[in-house]
Amino acid sequence: NAGVTQTPKFQVLKTGQSMTLQCAQDMNHNSMYWYRQDPGMGLRLIYYSASEGTTDKGEVPNGYNVSRLNKREFSLRLESAAPSQTSVYFCASSEEAGTGGFYNYGYTFGSGTRLTVV
Amino acid sequence: GESVGLHLPTLSVQEGDNSIINCAYSNSASDYFIWYKQESGKGPQFIIDIRSNMDKRQGQRVTVLLNKTVKHLSLQIAATQPGDSAVYFCAVFLRSNYQLIWGAGTKLIIKP
Numbered sequence: 001n002a003g004v005t006q007t008p009k010f011q012v013l014k015t016g017q018s019m020t021l022q023c024a025q026d027m028n029h030n031s032m033y034w035y036r037q038d039p040g041m042g043l044r045l046i047y048y049s050a051s052e053g054t055t056d057k058g059e060v061p062n063g064y065n066v067s068r069l070n071k072r073e074f075s076l077r078l079e080s081a082a083p084s085q086t087s088v089y090f091c092a093s094s095e096e097a098g099t100g101g102f103y104n105y106g107y108t109f110g111s112g113t114r115l116t117v118v
Numbered sequence: 119g120e121s122v123g124l125h126l127p128t129l130s131v132q133e134g135d136n137s138i139i140n141c142a143y144s145n146s147a148s149d150y151f152i153w154y155k156q157e158s159g160k161g162p163q164f165i166i167d168i169r170s171n172m173d174k175r176q177g178q179r180v181t182v183l184l185n186k187t188v189k190h191l192s193l194q195i196a197a198t199q200p201g202d203s204a205v206y207f208c209a210v211f212l213r214s215n216y217q218l219i220w221g222a223g224t225k226l227i228i229k230p
């Protein structure tokens with residue numbers, strides 16, 4: 001089925017470790033996003049990529065880096081994990097080249113990565 | 119900036135009744151509003167959206183109402199079914215910073 005695929009689904013890290021969350025979409029969407037979701041809160045945008053070759057900071061970028069490897073793939077890297085980064089991470093993509101997914105049609109989410117930093 | 123709040127963290131309704139989930143936003147310049155449904159262990163799923171030049175939009179069993187005067191929108195689900203159990207989020211787009219701001223979510227519980 002077409003959609004957004006995230007790996008891994010679960011991960012436990014020790015404080016200071018690094019890791020990369022992978023995201024791939026097969027819908028030929030221009031824009032891709034990384035969000036984090038904390039208990040009792042809505043999604044907060046970490047970084048986004050309006051189109052291949054571009055990336056921009058969202059609301060909560062500190063402690064993260066991203067790479068738009070090609071049109072399909074957008075990865076999120078934690079260089080030195082901290083307990084405050086314990087969260088569920090969602091990748092999303094949208095048709096529109098607009099930033100933040102202004103027009104929702106084609107705005108599709110992956111199933112999430114549950115990350116725990118101890 | 120923009121902040122988005124939902125009035126109730128949890129809403130319990132009887133199966134077959136109508137559900138109304140509310141959301142308030144702060145910035146009158148917000149011009150695009152979206153409702154998402156998130157089932158346990160899954161990513162958010164688009165339900166319905168509305169632009170600021172409209173005050174009502176209907177989908178299949180769902181209606182979104184927008185009241186720009188009081189900066190309030192609601193999601194109405196008709197004849198609520200067990201499959202409607204989920205957390206519902208409203209999200210508000212603010213053109214000035216091109217960001218989608220999310221509310222904290224309302225968990226909809228269906229009583230048999």
